[in-house]
Structures are given as structure tokens and as C-alpha cells.
Amino acid sequence: MAHGSPGQRSKPKNMVQSIERAFLILDVLGQHPQGLSLGELSEKIGLSKGTAHRLVSTISYFDYARQDPSSKKYHLGFKLVQLGNLLLKQLDLRKAAGPYLIGLAESVRETVHLVVRDYDEALYIDKVDLHFKQAGLQMVSSVGTRIPMHSSAVGKVILAHLSDEEIDRIAAASGLPGRTANTITDLAELKKRLHVIRGKGYAVDDEENEKGIRCVAAPILNESGEVVAAVSISGPTVRLTMSQIQSSLSAKVRETCMEISRELGFSAN
Numbered sequence: 001m002a003h004g005s006p007g008q009r010s011k012p013k014n015m016v017q018s019i020e021r022a023f024l025i026l027d028v029l030g031q032h033p034q035g036l037s038l039g040e041l042s043e044k045i046g047l048s049k050g051t052a053h054r055l056v057s058t059i060s061y062f063d064y065a066r067q068d069p070s071s072k073k074y075h076l077g078f079k080l081v082q083l084g085n086l087l088l089k090q091l092d093l094r095k096a097a098g099p100y101l102i103g104l105a106e107s108v109r110e111t112v113h114l115v116v117r118d119y120d121e122a123l124y125i126d127k128v129d130l131h132f133k134q135a136g137l138q139m140v141s142s143v144g145t146r147i148p149m150h151s152s153a154v155g156k157v158i159l160a161h162l163s164d165e166e167i168d169r170i171a172a173a174s175g176l177p178g179r180t181a182n183t184i185t186d187l188a189e190l191k192k193r194l195h196v197i198r199g200k201g202y203a204v205d206d207e208e209n210e211k212g213i214r215c216v217a218a219p220i221l222n223e224s225g226e227v228v229a230a231v232s233i234s235g236p237t238v239r240l241t242m243s244q245i246q247s248s249l250s251a252k253v254r255e256t257c258m259e260i261s262r263e264l265g266f267s268a269n
Helices: 017-031 038-045 049-063 077-107 153-159 166-176 186-202 243-263
Strands: 065-067 074-076 111-118 120-126 145-147 203-206 212-219 227-236
Touching: 017 038, 017 049, 017 065, 017 074, 038 049, 049 065, 077 111, 077 120, 077 227, 077 243, 111 153, 120 153, 145 153, 145 203, 153 186, 153 203, 153 212, 153 227, 186 203, 203 243, 212 243, 227 243
Parallel strands: none
Antiparallel strands: 065 074, 111 120, 111 227, 120 145, 203 212, 212 227
16 A cells, blocks of 8 residues: 655554545645546555545545546645645744734733634634743633634634625524623624724624633734734733723734734735
8 A cells, every 4th residue: 555654753543544545545646646547546545446436536525636527537636725825824924923923922921822714713823922920810722723703802803804794604604602601692793893893903802712811802914905814912801901901902912913914015005
């Protein structure tokens, strides 16, 4: 059986065989840009034609592989290009934002997050926690964690710049579950809040996603003026008071986001 190269990592004991085989198919297709027939593919991965067909058909359904209608040969799918471009954008975004995130964290002495939209959720792609020795709760967030859009400051500031139709679709898909007693679970009320957020340029999570934690977030714009990410300042409610947010923290996170936006090519003129 042909094997891809996952690096020097040891193979996990709980490997899911069907998923392993699917990735082997992608590896093999990547090594043969001219495409492979079903017979060639099954031979290279060491599986029967029936098993190989079920696997590659499933992969093709999700656009990670495709079959040429003329030659009937299988190739890598265009979904991989889309994912690759998203990854590159995230890596570029992290690189551009990094120094500004550190500067903001040092200035406010609280945890700072960089978040992007991932389908219908918000995804942490960077976190600056300088381990300040202060009393109070500490954030349990980590890079790679996904959180609901409607219950987080970063999520709401992204939602605020989407169309009503897209907001309706996300709300229908997620159901707007209550994370705490403060979570907005009514769509009409959420839309009212999003309208206010658009006007102010920042969003607040007042213990809506995690009890005892308050956040303030602002959007990052690309060269076309589209919201591509958000930055938040997060900390215990005993330190992040609403008066602090209104008097200084909201302005600081907005300024940081504008600096990052300019780094990405955005111009307000």
C-alpha cells in the first residue's frame, strides 16, 4: 500500500481506518497530476476497486477529489485550493497582526485574541496572554477553539457586518443556544444589538459566552473594506468593567484593528 508522508510523528493507536484511507487517496492523487483511473488508484492504495470507489466517491462528493468526465480519471478537487487559500490568508493575517496584538496586550494587561469566521462559528487563530499576575479568573480559550458567533464579542462584531439573510441562516443553523444566563437567544433582539454594534464599531460580550468573563472586540478589514477577522480584549469582569470598556478599552481595540487593517491594505479614503 502506498503511504503519504505525515512527517516524523508516531501513528496514533486510535486511527480511524476509513479516514486514514481517504487521506492516502488524496496523497496518491497529489502525486499523479495526470490523474488516475479507478483501477490504478485501487492498485496504488492496495484496496479493492469497490472499496476504493466508495472512498473516492465520498471524497468527490465533498469536492476534495473530482473525476474528469472524459477520461474518467480522478484528480484532486478544487476544495483543496479553497482551503489552502484560507490557510495562507490566516497565516498572513497572523503575521501582520502579531506585533499589534502584543502591543495591545502589553497596553491593557489583559488577554488579547485574534479570531476569524469559520463557517458559522468564530475560530481563535492567535492569542496573546502575557501571564499577568493579577487576581481573578483566567481565560480558558486556546488557538484552534471554535465558539458561537451570537454569544461572543468577536462573533457579534463579525455578524454585524453580514446581510440579514446570512444572519437568519446562521441563527437557524445554530439555534442561538444559551451559553450563560446573559446570552442573547432571541433573533430579533440579536439583530437590534448588531445594528448598535455596526454604529459603534465594537461589540461587547457581557458574560454571554463564559460566566465571569467580559470581552470587547472590533473588526479587521481587508483592502476591499470587508470584515475578515476580529480582535478582542478579554478578562474577568472584576477587571474589565463596563466603564473601562466605554472610556478606553473600546477605543484601544478599535485603534489596534484599524492599524492591522491598514497593514492588510485597507484605506479609509
